[in-house]
Amino acid sequence: EAGVVQSPRYKIIEKKQPVAFWCNPISGHNTLYWYLQNLGQGPELLIRYENEEAVDDSQLPKDRFSAERLKGVDSTLKIQPAELGDSAVYLCASSLSPAWGQDTQYFGPGTRLTVL
Amino acid sequence: DAKTTQPPSMDCAEGRAANLPCNHSTISGNEYVYWYRQIHSQGPQYIIHGLKNNETNEMASLIITEDRKSSTLILPHATLRDTAVYYCIVRVSGSARQLTFGSGTQLTVLP
Numbered sequence: 001e002a003g004v005v006q007s008p009r010y011k012i013i014e015k016k017q018p019v020a021f022w023c024n025p026i027s028g029h030n031t032l033y034w035y036l037q038n039l040g041q042g043p044e045l046l047i048r049y050e051n052e053e054a055v056d057d058s059q060l061p062k063d064r065f066s067a068e069r070l071k072g073v074d075s076t077l078k079i080q081p082a083e084l085g086d087s088a089v090y091l092c093a094s095s096l097s098p099a100w101g102q103d104t105q106y107f108g109p110g111t112r113l114t115v116l
Numbered sequence: 117d118a119k120t121t122q123p124p125s126m127d128c129a130e131g132r133a134a135n136l137p138c139n140h141s142t143i144s145g146n147e148y149v150y151w152y153r154q155i156h157s158q159g160p161q162y163i164i165h166g167l168k169n170n171e172t173n174e175m176a177s178l179i180i181t182e183d184r185k186s187s188t189l190i191l192p193h194a195t196l197r198d199t200a201v202y203y204c205i206v207r208v209s210g211s212a213r214q215l216t217f218g219s220g221t222q223l224t225v226l227p
Binding site for chain 2: 004033035041042043044045048056091093103104105106107108109110112
């Protein structure tokens with residue numbers, strides 16, 4: 001079974017440019033998460049989706065970050081415009097329905113963003 | 117979710133068992149203990165989780181003390197590929213809430 005797929009794996013951009021990250025979760029997983037991981041730290045949640053609905057976006061910087069999960073499968077995370085401090089690894093994770101206690105999260109390889 | 121405390125680093129000889137401790141003295145009755153690891157330049161990888169009984173899978177064993185205030189992750193025969201940061205996370209299952217990662221333990225398996 002394929003795991004969580006993310007692309008691109010690496011992205012280098014100039015500050016003030018836009019950037020987008022794509023995530024394809026494990027087939028059948030209703031819940032999708034985007035995490036941010038700064039160097040030397042553990043991942044921190046940005047947004048969580050239940051199917052198409054963003055149910056927890058309290059930690060998403062909405063002035064420059066946006067996300068969508070059309071049709072409740074793939075998701076895209078966008079930054080516009082990017083700032084130097086956005087350099088980090090962006091991780092996507094997915095899990096089955098929490099209603100059945102099947103909420104173990106499985107992570108993709110991440111996208112490493114460098115803003116110059 | 118309850119806070120966890122782990123040693124910042126540990127070494128283990130290749131082929132020996134690696135025992136990684138975790139303290140979670142404020143754990144609640146409905147909180148599970150999860151273990152993830154993160155190999156350099158990869159995403160976190162799920163290892164195992166448990167509530168109060170000891171658990172074993174193909175990757176590791178999880179030993180939870182009777183009072184549930186601490187646990188130990190055991191890698192029975194560590195290999196060089198087990199070198200990673202290991203995170204112990206306590207959370208309520210079935211809530212789909214975020215995983216709260218601490219600093220973890222950097223395990224280095226030595227040849």
